Structures are given as structure tokens and as C-alpha cells.
Amino acid sequence: MQSNREIVVQDLVKQYSGNVLAVKGISFHVKSGEIFGFLGPNGAGKSTTVAMLTTLILPTSGKATVGGYDVSTQAAEVRRIAGVALQEIGIDPLMKSMELLTLQGQIFGASKKQAAARAKELLELVKLADVTDRRVGKYSGGMRRRLDLALALVHEPDVLFLDEPTTGLDPASRRDVWEEVRRLNQRLGITIFLTTQYLEEADMLANRIAIINGGQIVAEGTPAELKGRMGTESINVTFANADDVEKAVRELSDMVQRTQVDRKTVRLYLNHAAQAVPAVVNRLQAAQLEMASLTLTQPTLDDVFLSVTGQRLEQAKDAEQAA
């Protein structure tokens, strides 16, 4: 029998002391077996939301259920079915991987023998089986992240929460984690709630995405939907001569929604860009403007982010760091 693996969030609010409103009334519904991407810059309210859903903190108001259990009133039940890998990896650096995993299994009710067998399998799974005699304090960042993932899986969770699972990892380890997340989801049918500040990550992994900014969800849908709804395709034309760029913008201004100039390149934003290519080429030739190259760009999640928040995700991150 397939258990309820949904996450249902209704008007969830978190206000910290000092009137800091970290999460301002969010609602969403994660279906069983889905990878749900929760995308936003630092300080957007992602970790606060995860902390509420995993029972670490109480919501100020609103309601959330994980696998049908209320996170406010049925915390023990939620903890039993939810696996959690937080952004801050919480493992004792003096312990060894087998000790950590076996202890975790026993806490969840397994016998020592069962827990040890499970620990061995999980270490194989995350490719840490050959470093079991080393204290985890000596692990690299990627190894610690993988061990943390294994710890979150010990009790066979129905729902897995991953709070920025690849932040601080090198590109190779990041791809390893992506691979792992996808396989866990496909093979075990685990619902995965994943927060990230990387557009690429959300795009690659998530079946559906919610974009959170300033404690509010500003957009939600599949990656394709979001791109289709908010992003715009563009034709990018690079000229041999930088002087031609301005002329081109003048020539084409009536055809496009907006333009963006970057040195010798002009980005022309318009709907149905592919069909518009011949017309653009004709006009430019008629005006005797020499093109060096022409490319088409599909909308990206970055465009979506820009259109719903008014800033690029990178800028939002920079602003956060400056603040």
C-alpha cells in the first residue's frame, strides 16, 4: 500500500521575535513522488520553511501537513516519516560513519544488527564504504554531504527534505548529488522537497518549482510552464561592427518587445522568435548591417526570476551579501 507522501502547506507564516516576518503566508501542494524545487536567493525564507516542515520550529500561523501529519501537533509522526538533510550538516566530527548510521537506525527502532546491515548498504549507496575507519571530521565537504544524505535515509523516509544540498560543493560532487537525488526519487518513490539558490539545479531536478522571494511565493509551476509563462525567447545578433548595433535596434524596434545591448551583441526579445528570424534577417540585410552571428535563446528560469522579482537571482544574492 502506497502511503501518503504529500506535503500540503496552507497560509504558512513565520514571524520571529523582533517582528521579523521570515515567511509571509505561503501555500503550495507537493504531490506524492514528486521532486519539488523551492528556489530563491539567500534569506528568502527557504530554510525557515524547511525548519517548519521538519518540526524544528513552530509556524506562527497557518497549517502544514507532511504525509498527512500536522507539523505543529503531530511532530513525532512527521519525524518518523521525514528524512532531513539540513544546510548545516549536523554530524559529530569525532564519530565514524558506521557508528553514526547504526545509532540513527537504532533510534528509529531497528535492532543493532538490522541497523548495521542497513548502514552498510547506505554507505555503499553513497560511495563511502571504503572510508568507514576514518572519523567524519576528516571527510571532505562532498563526503560529509553524502554521509548526511545517507543519515537522512536510514529510516526509509516517505518524504525527504534537502536544504541546499549542493551549496559549497564542487561541480563534480554537485552532479553526484543530483544523480543521487534523481535515483532516490525514481527508485524509491520518495517525495523530495529541495531548496536551492541555483536555477540550474531546480531546472535539472524538479518536476515543479516554487520561486520564493522575500518570504512570499512569487511563481509556481513546472520549469517549462514557468519559462513559457514569464520568460521570453530571444534572437541574439552579433555584429562585426559595434556601430551597427544601434542602427539595428532602430531598424527592429517595431518588431520586438524589448532589446538589450551588450557591446557588439543585441538581444531581441519577442514571441515566436524562430518564425521571426527570416524577417529580422531581411530587415538587417536591407539596411546593410553585417551580421557576425545569430542565435536563438529559449527563456531560462533566470528570466522567470527576473520577471517575477524585478531582479536577477545573481543580483538578489549580491544584495543579500551586501546587506
Next chain:
Amino acid sequence: MSVIANSSLTALGVNRSARMSFPAQVAMLTSRSLTVMFRTPAAIIPTLIISWFFLVIYNASLGNASNFLPGLAGSSYLGFILPVSVVSAALSGAGIAGQSIVRDIASGYFDKLMLTPVSRAALLLGTIIAGAVILVIQTGSVVLLAILMGLAPKTGLLGILVTLGIALLLGVAFAGFTVGIALRTGNAGATQGASFLFFPLTFLTATFVPVTLLSGWIKTAAQFNPITYVLEAMRSLMNTGWQPDALLRGVGACVLLGVVTFTFALSSLRARTRRR
């Protein structure tokens, strides 16, 4: 990491409503704490050496002078001063429990455990019991050193065991205090500082001379200091013989202190684990 597809994960095989019994949880967490504590010998060895050092120094510098003190002449000064070393070894040993909790909070492992169905009280007890084991090793080694220096307690081996038992009680009571501070602050400096606050207590008492020789404010202070009664109980075992009143007062002082510190520790645990 493309292993999942071809590996077959066996189920953990647990009934989701299954739960480890409380004593089993305590035993498991105690063993985990001990493993970790033994991996940080730097936290244990210095306090051990200090305890030995004080025993040797006090005995060497005050041993002969004590012959001129009424109430001490003729009896063993080593037997008189040993309890001071035992008590300070017990107190510093108890500090390890608090340090251990702080370490878990700092590493984030404490929060990770909070996300499991583990009993919060078992977590606390496991750490305290592990600290107590270390403490018994520490105080035991101090007594062993005293025996090598010629200690011959009036109550023999049994008296030594009772002395260690009282030290254990005192240490566990004090561990409640350090663990409470650790949970309250989550800060290593604060916990160490608070442990240090108890240091004066070993001197605001009949440390070097019998309580009858004290006078003025220090005598008043000593009367309210539980350590006074612990020292007297241990000293009676060393130099006088079996004295039920003294033993009862010593044990009573530890229990009373323990009730206060454990109440504090539990309320600190609640404060830390309360969801806000």
C-alpha cells in the same frame, strides 16, 4: 553514484511504531558518549594531572605543619587532604558532561538528534552517565596515587569504595549543573566559565584544616557549602572509622545539590528543545 539502480536496498525492517525502551536508549547513548569522550583525551588528561599534582603538593607542604594543629596531630594528613583532591577531580570530571553537550550543539548533531524520535531525557542521561564513568576513573586514579604514597584508611578497601561512591554522587550532581549551563547557553566558554565557578567552593570550606578550626565568615560559608559535608564524610572514612552521621550528611548534601542541579538541567533542556 549510479549504484542505486542495480543495488537492492533491503528494508530496515522496522515497524514504524516500534520504539526502543528508555533504558536501552540510555545505554546506547551512554556508549556513544563514552566513545566520543575517549577520543578527546586532551579534555581528560590535564585535569587528571592537576588532581595528582595538588595531592602531592598539599601533602608535601602541609603534611608536617599539620602535626601542630589540634584535631589533626597524630592522624594521617594524607587521609585528611586526599578528599580535597578527590572532590576536585570529581568536579572537573563532571565538567566533561557539559562540554560534551556543548560540542554536540556546536556541531549541529544535537539538532539532528532532535529530528529523530530519541528520548530527550535519555540524551541527557547518557551524557551524564558517560561523564560519571570518566569521573570514577579520574577519582579512582587519585586514590590509587594516595595508596602508593602510603594511605592506610581506617575503614579499609570498603571505605575507599564508599569514598568513590560519594565522589560519584557529587560529580553527577555537579554534572547536572554543567549540562544545564551547556543547554542554556550552547556556548563552550560559558560552560567552562560556569564550571570554574564551582572551583572556589572547594576552598570556601574546611579545605586544609578541620572545620572546627575555622572562624568568622569562612566558617559561616563552610556551613552552607555542601562540599564541607562531603569532605567530612570522606575524612571520617579515612581517619576515624565508620561514622553513620557523617556519611549521611555527606550523601544528603550530594542528593540535595543534585535535586537542584537536575531541576535546572531539565528546565534548560525544555528551554532548548521547545519549538518556537
